[in-house]
Amino acid sequence: MTLPTRSYAAFLFDMDGTILTSIASAERTWTKWAIAHGLDVATFLPTIHGVQSVETVRRLGLPGVDPVVEAAAITAAEMEDVEDITPIRGAADFLATLPAWRWTIVTSAPRALAERRLAAAGLAIPAQFIAAEDVANGKPAPDCFLLAAERLGVPASDCLVFEDAPAGIAAADAAGSDVVVITATHGRDHRVDAARHAIVDYDGVELTADGPGRWRLGRE
The missing domain is CATH 3.40.50.1000 (HAD superfamily/HAD-like)
Structure with missing residues (x-):
């Protein structure tokens, strides 16, 4: 070091x-979202860190999913989960x-x-x-x-x-x-x-x- x-x-x-x-609070929120969209959580979670939420959603290319709307909902959920x-x-x-x-x-x-x-x-x-x-x-x-x-x-x-x-x-x-x-x-x-x-x-x-x-x- x-x-x-x-x-x-x-x-x-x-x-x-x-x-x-x-990390814990973010991954709790993203885990719920990933499960709701049928994603493999273990594979998906490492991809969320360090980039904008809208880009995380956009690069998945999920049919019928608006990345801007989904990112806003995820951010709202993350704002409620800050205890740890x-x-x-x-x-x-x-x-x-x-x-x-x-x-x-x-x-x-x-x-x-x-x-x-x-x-x-x-x-x-x-x-x-x-x-x-x-x-x-x-x-x-x-x-x-x-x-x-x-x-x-x-x-x-x-x-x-x-x-x-x-x-x-x-x-x-x-x-x-x-x-x-x-x-x-x-x-x-x-x-x-x-x-x-x-x-x-x-x-x-x-x-x-x-x-x-x-x-x-x-x-x-």
Whole structure:
């Protein structure tokens, strides 16, 4: 498990599986939906993470199913199921150390659901963050990270992205950003490319200034 050695001007965080875990609640909702549509749950569930709900439904190509309508219903159900959502270890303390104008959240979740989950986990909600509604093309397209960098006023190549899912990692790569993979919610069968920077969680991770408007990560 390693951290990058260079400094950055801004920090971009995926939400689910990266700063909080809502896997249990999301999978409960999606399991009910999958059963109702005759899908094999064990095969289907791994495909829901890291991408917009509407894209998850759309790529199934189910006859007579409107992806937009189904995604809205799924989001409404997810908004009601937040009781066991918790922050990734150390996330709250680490986020509190970041300059408010140089970090944000970049999530595939709709804004209302993201705010609901962040509040349930007791995590800070940035003044502005990128949600599903903000981009035409969700992860693995780079649009969301490019937009986040633009709003923070820095090049995407000078941003460090924290991600957990393949679609998000691919999006960050395509945007030209460096990536730290958070493995807290990865199962034993999940393999992270050995060339990637990766940490389990944020426990002991600290931020230090490295010149005007630049910071680097380290360990306590």
